[in-house]
């Protein structure tokens with residue numbers, strides 16, 4: 754489903770973030786991307802929704818080489834990928850409901866459909882009772898759950914998370930990872946960049962370890 758063929762990425766200024774990286778992540782797989790700071794984890798994730806392009810090599814998603822994806826198809830690609838950031842990037846002047854609804858509003862979904870899907874997503878992350886709350890009134894773990902609800906509300910077949918537990922204590926981190934496991938168990942291909950090696954080892958999923966832009 755996600756294939757990197759000899760992918761290199763050199764940023765303007767000369768930093769080489771990926772060097773001939775070859776990786777295949779199958780449909781329905783759950784994988785962790787690990788590696789030291791600067792090893793290329795974020796760059797790897799950012800190439801999947803075309804937020805970055807390789808300098809060399811190819812990224813193939815669902816059999817489509819992204820270098821050959823017409824520009825007008827990029828929004829369709831991105832709609833199929835839910836993304837979760839460490840700092841969750843919630844809008845603080847909007848309610849939890851409105852934050853989660855945002856991707857559906859942008860997609861022009863009908864009001865009733867939005868209501869039903871947002872409530873289903875909030876229910877899955879255990880925050881239905883907080884739909885009217887403002888994000889600032891929630892704990893860090895709850896805010897991250899809102900970010901996850903927003904990422905899954907369009908029911909994407911792929912979830913990407915970049916250090917989703919970076920700001921959380923060990924108990925909350927494990928809860929968040931278990932939540933990702935639940936989405937993975939219903940078939941969502943899930944790729945998570947994380948530094949949290951003890952937790953990753955305990956969970957026991959595939960680990961892709963990057964060292965200076967190469968799979969070690």
Ligand SMILES: Nc1ncnc2c1ncn2[C@@H]1O[C@H](COP(=O)(O)OP(=O)(O)OP(=O)(O)O)[C@@H](O)[C@H]1O
Nearest residue numbers: 764765768769770789790791792793794795796797
């Ligand atoms: N937009 C950019 N412009 C220039 N260099 C960049 C850019 N983004 C990343 N880099 C460089 O590419 C390399 C890999 O960065 P990347 O963010 O992918 O690593 P990472 O493993 O995610 O690190 P961290 O764990 O610190 O987030 C680093 O040397 C970084 O400085």
